[in-house]
Each structure stands twice: as C-alpha cells, then as structure tokens.
Amino acid sequence: MELNRVILEIDNGVGTLTLNDPEVLNAVGPAMLAGLHKAMGHIENPSNGVRCLLLTGAGRGFCSGANLAGDGSESADDAGGVGGTLRSGYHPLLLSLRDLNIPIVTAVNGAAAGVGMSFALIGDIVCASKRAFFLQAFANIGLVPDGGATFMLPRLIGWARSVELSLLAERLPAEQALEWGLINRVYDDNEALLTGAAEIATKLAHGPKSLGMIRKMFWDTWHNAYEQQLDLEARMQAAAGATQDSAEGRAAFLEKRKPDFKGA
Incomplete structure (x- = not known):
C-alpha cells in the first residue's frame, strides 16, 4: 500500500512501514507526515491483522529529520511555524506510536537525525546496521531537540551523554550506541539488518496478546x-x-x- 511518501506492507502479521523519500534521506515533510498518519490508521485497525510494526527507511537513510527545504506539499494556509507543526503533526503521531498495543521494531539503515532519531528510538527493539548513525542535529541549525528527545535520552543513556549529544551535535555511530545501551542489535550491513529485524518482527507478530x-x-x-x-x-x-x-x-x-x- 503506497501512501504519501510511505509504503505500508502487511504480511504474516507484520506491518512493515517504510519511509519512502530516499532522495532526501527520508526527511519528513507535510506529505510524509500525512502519509504516516494514514498508515497508522491502517495499523491500528484490528481487521488488518497487524500484530507487530516494523519501521525502516528506503535507500541509504532511515530518516534525516524534518525536510527543511519543504517537500512541495506546503500551502499558503500552513501556519504556526515549527512549534505548530510539532503540536499538530508530530506529537499525535509519536503518541500513537507510544500507545500502540503491539510491539514495534525499528530497522535503522542509515542516518537517524533530528526527529528521525526519535522515530528510531520509539522502537521496543531497535536494530541498526554498522553504517547507521544517530544525530541530535538541532544545535547545528540553532534549534533545540524535539520529538521527545529530551524525555527519552536521559532515561536511556543518562544525563551526561544526553546533554553531550545535544550540545555538540556529533554523530553517534551504531556500534557506540549499542555499547551505551541506546539500541539493541547491530548488523554488518543493511541486508543483514533487514533480514534480522524481519525475523524479530515475525517472532513478535506470532506472540501472545x-x-x-x-x-x-x-x-x-x-x-x-x-x-x-x-x-x-x-x-x-x-x-x-x-x-x-x-x-x-x-x-x-x-x-x-x-x-x-x-x-x-
């Protein structure tokens, strides 16, 4: 099922949701955000039989954050700035993901930057390839962390590391993220990542309520x-x-x- 810049495939109890705008490393614009909300409606519908969600990205990146250049779907009616977009678009999506009554596996196949890092860490099982990295990029453009990062990071990796990532805005390689306890598994390449993450998702999809x-x-x-x-x-x-x-x-x-x- 192809929606706005996302693809949802449901098979054997697993709903695979792929962020699909590879030319911009799956940066999130209004069109993708709308597509994600539509996809969540299908995932949450019991009649579709989704018992585990697998979230990944198309191409070389997982999600490079918000699409600062715009994705061409903006209108003159768009208002409220970044804060308004967070409240009306991102926050309901993140809360829907948090409140899902099925497990979530994320397969981080490349850059997970800005709000893309928050999407990655919403997974109950976070898998990554060795080429993946995590980046709190906000300080590089004069912004502050969002997408729940200031809530999740200190609880996952502690105060010192969270503040360091946010202030210095430096890349955190997947293997170091694993050492820190931020993610669960690292695979040699993207092929192994997708195979391994799919195996985990299938196991969870056949688990109990x-x-x-x-x-x-x-x-x-x-x-x-x-x-x-x-x-x-x-x-x-x-x-x-x-x-x-x-x-x-x-x-x-x-x-x-x-x-x-x-x-x-």
Whole structure:
C-alpha cells in the first residue's frame, strides 16, 4: 500500500512501514507526515491483522529529520511555524506510536537525525546496521531537540551523554550506541539488518496478546511510583491471564508442544 511518501506492507502479521523519500534521506515533510498518519490508521485497525510494526527507511537513510527545504506539499494556509507543526503533526503521531498495543521494531539503515532519531528510538527493539548513525542535529541549525528527545535520552543513556549529544551535535555511530545501551542489535550491513529485524518482527507478530501489555507497562514506569507499578502489574496480570492466548500457553506447556498464539 503506497501512501504519501510511505509504503505500508502487511504480511504474516507484520506491518512493515517504510519511509519512502530516499532522495532526501527520508526527511519528513507535510506529505510524509500525512502519509504516516494514514498508515497508522491502517495499523491500528484490528481487521488488518497487524500484530507487530516494523519501521525502516528506503535507500541509504532511515530518516534525516524534518525536510527543511519543504517537500512541495506546503500551502499558503500552513501556519504556526515549527512549534505548530510539532503540536499538530508530530506529537499525535509519536503518541500513537507510544500507545500502540503491539510491539514495534525499528530497522535503522542509515542516518537517524533530528526527529528521525526519535522515530528510531520509539522502537521496543531497535536494530541498526554498522553504517547507521544517530544525530541530535538541532544545535547545528540553532534549534533545540524535539520529538521527545529530551524525555527519552536521559532515561536511556543518562544525563551526561544526553546533554553531550545535544550540545555538540556529533554523530553517534551504531556500534557506540549499542555499547551505551541506546539500541539493541547491530548488523554488518543493511541486508543483514533487514533480514534480522524481519525475523524479530515475525517472532513478535506470532506472540501472545500480552506483548502489547508488556510494552505499555514499561512505558508507564517512566512516570509511575513503585507502588503504582506493583498495582499495574497485578491489574495487567489479571487481564493477561484472562486472554485466550494465556489459556493456549498453559495448555501448550502441559501438553509439551509449541503454543499457537492468536493475539487474542
């Protein structure tokens, strides 16, 4: 399914969403942003059977950030500046990704700069090729980090590294990002990356409904107190235990066979 500068393919429970404007390293303009919102509507629709989202980029880049030159889809009615675009376009998209009840795998095949870095890090499993790098590029053009970067980075890699990346605006190579605990896996090249990320996504797509609950619980740790998290675990465990997949998992364990989860 080809939308505005994005491609959505659904197969075997995996929704592969490809940012598709390779001439500008998949920089995000209004057209791509609109395409991403449309794609999310299809992904969130249960009738389409998407049980894991795989996000990647076409060509040499993952996402080089916002398209500062414009993508030709702007109109005279566009108003509000950068802040307005963030509030009306990017924030609803990022919140939709955060609130998905299915796992997200990101396959970072090249530059992940600016808000592109935020898109990369929204993944529950973040995979990258050795040629990929991460860049908080905002200071280079007199701007400040956005896309949730100032929320996520200190929680993932600590204060010192987050501030350094943001102030110096230097590239963080994929292998160093792995050492820092920012991402999960690094592959030798893009072919190996896409194969490996697809394997992970397929495994998750055939997992139980509780996978979506697990990702929600970890997101909630960023604002919950300890006692709130204990209560959340109890509530989620009760909900997970009432699913068909939990019954199937217990039956498969007792019958010494592989479970056949349906995501229900």
